[in-house]
Amino acid sequence: MQIPTFNLTKPKIITTSDGSHSLYVEHLDEHYHSVHGAVNEALHVFIKNGLEFVAKSKQEIRIFEMGLGTGLNALATKQFAQKNNLKIDYTSIEAYPLLWEECQTLNYLEELKVAELTSFFQSIHQAEWNKKIAIDKHFSLHKIHSKIEDVSLSDTFDLIYFDAFGPRAQGDMWTKEIFQKLHNATANSGVFVTYCAKGQVRRDLESVGYTMERLQGPPGKREMLRGTKLI
16 A cells, blocks of 8 residues: 655754754644654653553553654653563554655664664554554554544553644644544543643543643643543
């Protein structure tokens, strides 16, 4: 299957404030990660306040990621999981995949100090779409090539990384309908984390059933959001 990529402008590599790379999409005027630090944002929002939080009570964790993008969150997840003997079942949806050639020069392996995960990082990007694959015995990957509106999520997840482009650039990703679909796919006591802390986003997440917390944000942002599905 031919996988379409952004067809207006090729993303440009930029260096963020912590020295790690991000990609800038000119026609959206949007970055894949925080300009204040791509790696710092991933570690703070998705690992510290997401995966580490969930791992206090689980060793086998089912993760759903909204936006595979550069693969940074998946790489950081693998790093934490490997250090903490976790087993990860990772599902990620992406409507506009990047090519491996666009990602292989990003400096995440160096910034995270995980040169031993080079083949893992490559596997994330080159794995077959729409098929669950065992990357290794502790990490399985299911990449869905679709828009979130067009899929039915039959699995339930312990943790959701919501890492879509921001509401200004991609407002159709930040709707009650999308949040309801994700809440329906969240396991009991499951967790939803996002870098975005807008009041309307928090209220909409509460309206679909999450119990919301405002947490300290990563560098450059005052707050982030975490929701828990409490039944």
